[in-house]
Amino acid sequence: MKKILQIENLKTYFRTPDGIVKAVDGISFHLNEAEVLALVGESGCGKSVTVMTILGLIKCPPAIVQGSIRYGEIDLLKLSNEEYRKIRGKKISMIFQEPMSSFDPLYTVGKQMMEVAMAHLNCNPDQARQLCIDMLKKVQIPLAEKRFDEYPHEMSGGMLQRIMIAMALLTNPDVLIADEPTTALDVTIQAQVLNLFRDLQSTYRTSVIFITHDLGVVAELANRVHVMYAGKIVERATVEQIFKSPKHPYTKGLLRSRVRREYKGKLLPYVPGYVPSATNFPKGCRFHPRCEYAKNVCIEQEPPEFFIDGTGVSCWLYARSDEK
Ligand code: SF4
Ligand code: MG
Numbered sequence: 001m002k003k004i005l006q007i008e009n010l011k012t013y014f015r016t017p018d019g020i021v022k023a024v025d026g027i028s029f030h031l032n033e034a035e036v037l038a039l040v041g042e043s044g045c046g047k048s049v050t051v052m053t054i055l056g057l058i059k060c061p062p063a064i065v066q067g068s069i070r071y072g073e074i075d076l077l078k079l080s081n082e083e084y085r086k087i088r089g090k091k092i093s094m095i096f097q098e099p100m101s102s103f104d105p106l107y108t109v110g111k112q113m114m115e116v117a118m119a120h121l122n123c124n125p126d127q128a129r130q131l132c133i134d135m136l137k138k139v140q141i142p143l144a145e146k147r148f149d150e151y152p153h154e155m156s157g158g159m160l161q162r163i164m165i166a167m168a169l170l171t172n173p174d175v176l177i178a179d180e181p182t183t184a185l186d187v188t189i190q191a192q193v194l195n196l197f198r199d200l201q202s203t204y205r206t207s208v209i210f211i212t213h214d215l216g217v218v219a220e221l222a223n224r225v226h227v228m229y230a231g232k233i234v235e236r237a238t239v240e241q242i243f244k245s246p247k248h249p250y251t252k253g254l255l256r257s258r259v260r261r262e263y264k265g266k267l268l269p270y271v272p273g274y275v276p277s278a279t280n281f282p283k284g285c286r287f288h289p290r291c292e293y294a295k296n297v298c299i300e301q302e303p304p305e306f307f308i309d310g311t312g313v314s315c316w317l318y319a320r321s322d323e324k
Pocket of ligand 1: 248249250285286287288289291292293294295298303314315316317
């Protein structure tokens with residue numbers, strides 16, 4: 001399978017008055033052609049900072065970014081802002097979480113779409129307009145010609161999110177990054193947007209990094225899953241493996257905390273405790289203060305990644321006895 005992106009030992013640190021925030025702390029992964037890779041984990045695990053770094057949206061300095069992000073022959077981290085701008089929005093696009101705040105309220109959605117088309121595609125205004133209207137039809141916006149000339153406040157959240165998907169796909173990018181794109185929507189609208197997203201992804205064969213904390217969404221959309229905790233990837237597996245045989249205690253906790261009908265009227269299970277502060281991670285395994293299986297080695301030494309049945313898991317429970 002062709003690898004579209006290859007991320008090696010990526011670190012994104014921020015200097016703050018309280019110390020260095022290690023938001024992303026040495027992660028490596030790749031994205032295959034035409035796959036949906038889900039990055040999951042609680043808020044503050046480093047998912048959004050990971051994709052902001054891939055998109056070149058982290059300003060350095062003041063931030064510190066190290067490692068490499070290979071896109072074909074190019075290391076994105078070595079590009080100037082100018083060079084990055086040619087790739088971002090054209091080859092690598094993004095769908096943000098908040099459709100309402102992602103559009104400029106002063107301009108019609110059509111004008112904002114046309115800007116993207118004109119910036120990245122070699123077309124005149126008439127061609128751009130037609131392309132955008134065709135794309136609005138593809139994301140099932142009714143009366144697309146009329147809607148094209150409307151302002152963001154005239155649209156519902158679900159409609160704006162579909163328009164944002166249309167905008168992100170205008171240039172037929174190689175990589176689409178979606179950061180919790182349905183979190184701000186009502187549940188019924190969420191399902192519509194996800195179905196549309198899945199259809200378009202398979203039609204365009206776009207490679208997608210999908211960030212979510214919603215494991216229901218993961219089950220629907222993803223091919224592979226990477227679970228992040230405290231700036232690290234703690235488990236990587238196929239979607240089937242994650243649901244059938246989760247390995248890391250944190251992954252198991254996330255799966256247990258899904259809201260299910262059988263918990264009606266009962267206390268919902270959850271992962272106790274909080275994601276630790278990124279300025280002061282616990283020594284050893286960063287999950288140990290919350291882990292019911294923690295042993296001495298977990299408190300002392302950070303676990304390396306062990307591979308079991310194709311799953312990568314950073315947890316001492318999976319070490320062979322001579323590795324501990
Ligand atoms: Fe728990 Fe130890 Fe595994 Fe960390 S390494 S998840 S503390 S068992
Ligand atoms: Mg986030």
